[in-house]
Amino acid sequence: MIDVRAVRADFPILERKVDGKQLVYLDSGATSQKPRQVIEAVARFYQEHNANVHRGLYQLAAAATDLYEGARAKVARFIGAAPEEVVFTHGTTEALNLVAYSLGEARVKGGDEIVVTVMEHHANLIPWQVLARRKGAKLVPVGITPEGELDLAELADRVTGRAKVVAVTHVSNVLGTINPIPEIAELAHRVGAVLVVDAAQSVPHLPVDVRELGADLVAFSGHKMLGPTGIGVLWGRRELLEELPPFLTGGEMIREVWLERATWNEVPYKFEAGTPPIAQAIGLGVAVDYLSSLGMEEVRRHDLRLAARALEGLLARDYVSVYGPPAPEARGGVVAFNLRGVHPHDVATLLDQEGIAIRAGHHCAQPLHRLLDIPASCRASFYLYNTQEEVDAFLAALDRVWKVLG
Amino acid sequence: MSPYEEVILEHWRNPRNKGRLEAPDVDVVEANPLCGDVVRVQLKVRDGRVEDVRFDGRGCAISQAAASLLTEMIKGKPLCELKGWGDEVLLSALGGVIKTRLNCVLLPLRALRKGLSSR
Numbered sequence: 001m002i003d004v005r006a007v008r009a010d011f012p013i014l015e016r017k018v019d020g021k022q023l024v025y026l027d028s029g030a031t032s033q034k035p036r037q038v039i040e041a042v043a044r045f046y047q048e049h050n051a052n053v054h055r056g057l058y059q060l061a062a063a064a065t066d067l068y069e070g071a072r073a074k075v076a077r078f079i080g081a082a083p084e085e086v087v088f089t090h091g092t093t094e095a096l097n098l099v100a101y102s103l104g105e106a107r108v109k110g111g112d113e114i115v116v117t118v119m120e121h122h123a124n125l126i127p128w129q130v131l132a133r134r135k136g137a138k139l140v141p142v143g144i145t146p147e148g149e150l151d152l153a154e155l156a157d158r159v160t161g162r163a164k165v166v167a168v169t170h171v172s173n174v175l176g177t178i179n180p181i182p183e184i185a186e187l188a189h190r191v192g193a194v195l196v197v198d199a200a201q202s203v204p205h206l207p208v209d210v211r212e213l214g215a216d217l218v219a220f221s222g223h224k225m226l227g228p229t230g231i232g233v234l235w236g237r238r239e240l241l242e243e244l245p246p247f248l249t250g251g252e253m254i255r256e257v258w259l260e261r262a263t264w265n266e267v268p269y270k271f272e273a274g275t276p277p278i279a280q281a282i283g284l285g286v287a288v289d290y291l292s293s294l295g296m297e298e299v300r301r302h303d304l305r306l307a308a309r310a311l312e313g314l315l316a317r318d319y320v321s322v323y324g325p326p327a328p329e330a331r332g333g334v335v336a337f338n339l340r341g342v343h344p345h346d347v348a349t350l351l352d353q354e355g356i357a358i359r360a361g362h363h364c365a366q367p368l369h370r371l372l373d374i375p376a377s378c379r380a381s382f383y384l385y386n387t388q389e390e391v392d393a394f395l396a397a398l399d400r401v402w403k404v405l406g
Numbered sequence: 407m408s409p410y411e412e413v414i415l416e417h418w419r420n421p422r423n424k425g426r427l428e429a430p431d432v433d434v435v436e437a438n439p440l441c442g443d444v445v446r447v448q449l450k451v452r453d454g455r456v457e458d459v460r461f462d463g464r465g466c467a468i469s470q471a472a473a474s475l476l477t478e479m480i481k482g483k484p485l486c487e488l489k490g491w492g493d494e495v496l497l498s499a500l501g502g503v504i505k506t507r508l509n510c511v512l513l514p515l516r517a518l519r520k521g522l523s524s525r
């Protein structure tokens with residue numbers, strides 16, 4: 001079991017007050033807080049090792065390169081991958097744009113189909129819309145069941161021989177739904193389609209082994225898993241990464257350059273044009289160390305306990321509607337809800353006055369909110385530093401909001 | 407809860423001038439697409455003054471309460487005076503506001519300005 005008291009002592013921000021109230025941070029789905037270890041590793045890099053990577057012939061540059069590549073190796077081990085399959089990007093969004101561009105160039109022609117789901121974050125939707133328009137391909141959406149699960153029967157129907165790409169989120173950032181990626185991989189691979197998985201909400205919260213997932217390309221962000229902002233990961237099967245053309249071009253990603261043409265560097269460097277986010281990658285490596293030392297199974301168990309308590313409390317209040325599967329095991333650590341007749345922004349503002357930070361809005365998932373027929377929703381999300389007492393404080397505060405606005 | 411909210415809550419619970427006018431001289435709708443707030447403002451104008459006013463809409467308590475308060479503030483006022491109103495007129499009537507919610511407060515004022523711009 002996670003020792004929450006000890007964990008909390010590693011997160012300096014959790015000590016701060018908001019308007020004199022103790023901060024209760026329930027928005028880790030948007031970005032996680034950072035432990036001292038990560039903050040210090042980033043500072044230490046700038047104080048002791050700062051140099052550009054893969055370029056300098058002096059010792060400082062060699063040390064910086066070792067630290068950067070060391071971070072890649074840690075991330076690779078964390079997800080069960082080989083280091084050369086781990087591409088550093090600036091985040092999930094950039095990784096998915098890279099994939100949509102490069103995969104689009106390599107595999108998608110006019111008349112082909114790209115299968116997406118209605119629960120996608122805009123980051124795993126808009127790049128595919130743009131690709132479809134660019135290539136004259138067709139975007140094929142898959143819906144959800146009334147329980148908020150992906151409609152697998154519909155998915156099986158939609159993934160036909162015309163499908164070149166299936167793009168799906170591992171865990172919905174609104175519904176919390178955990179999608180059965182291995183099953184979806186089978187459907188995709190049966191017709192020769194590439195499976196792209198948005199793992200922004202899963203890698204931080206669940207034990208994820210990319211080989212077991214069975215996907216071809218997987219994207220996630222460092223800042224949602226205790227790491228710095230500005231660093232993300234694209235994992236890809238090696239043969240596929242080798243087949244795909246580069247996305248961004250310039251320095252680092254080349255082998256030889258003439259005035260009229262160039263040849264590409266090997267993977268993963270082919271996809272890392274320009275100076276990478278070095279300090280951020282190193283910080284992510286330390287974040288991964290932190291998560292590994294606790295154990296992702298334990299992190300999951302902790303999230304689950306909190307989400308289950310929150311779900312139970314929300315479902316027991318008749319003025320609350322909860323979106324997504326009612327069973328906590330079917331979800332990641334996010335719970336979206338609304339108070340009857342009350343705008344989510346009012347809920348968030350009133351909770352904020354008690355020091356409780358939740359998210360309210362469309363959570364970059366407008367098509368899903370349109371489908372649910374709501375302009376916006378509230379979302380509480382939990383992580384390894386949250387406590388049962390915080391969940392209870394949140395639920396009690398909701399009752400006060402309801403009293404004021406209901 | 408902070409004091410400005412009493413004004414907001416009071417107007418949210420008991421909105422003033424809510425509804426529709428028959429044959430209004432000014433009829434405008436303004437929305438915040440990001441949060442789904444919508445406010446409609448209707449005016450009856452006589453001798454260059456706001457003779458009557460109604461608002462309607464849906465959305466958060468702050469936008470709807472601000473709309474209600476605004477209707478009280480503008481009734482009887484000459485249009486030329488309203489055209490000169492800055493944001494602070496409404497903000498100070500609300501007794502201050504949280505900066506994360508400025509867009510909600512100013513939605514009805516934006517609607518009013520849009521309606522007056524053609525007159």
Ligand SMILES: Cc1ncc(COP(=O)(O)O)c(C=O)c1O
Binds near residue numbers: 200
């Ligand atoms: C499911 C999902 N996909 C993609 C993203 C985008 O991540 P980032 O903003 O770090 O690129 C997020 C984060 O908001 C997310 O929750």
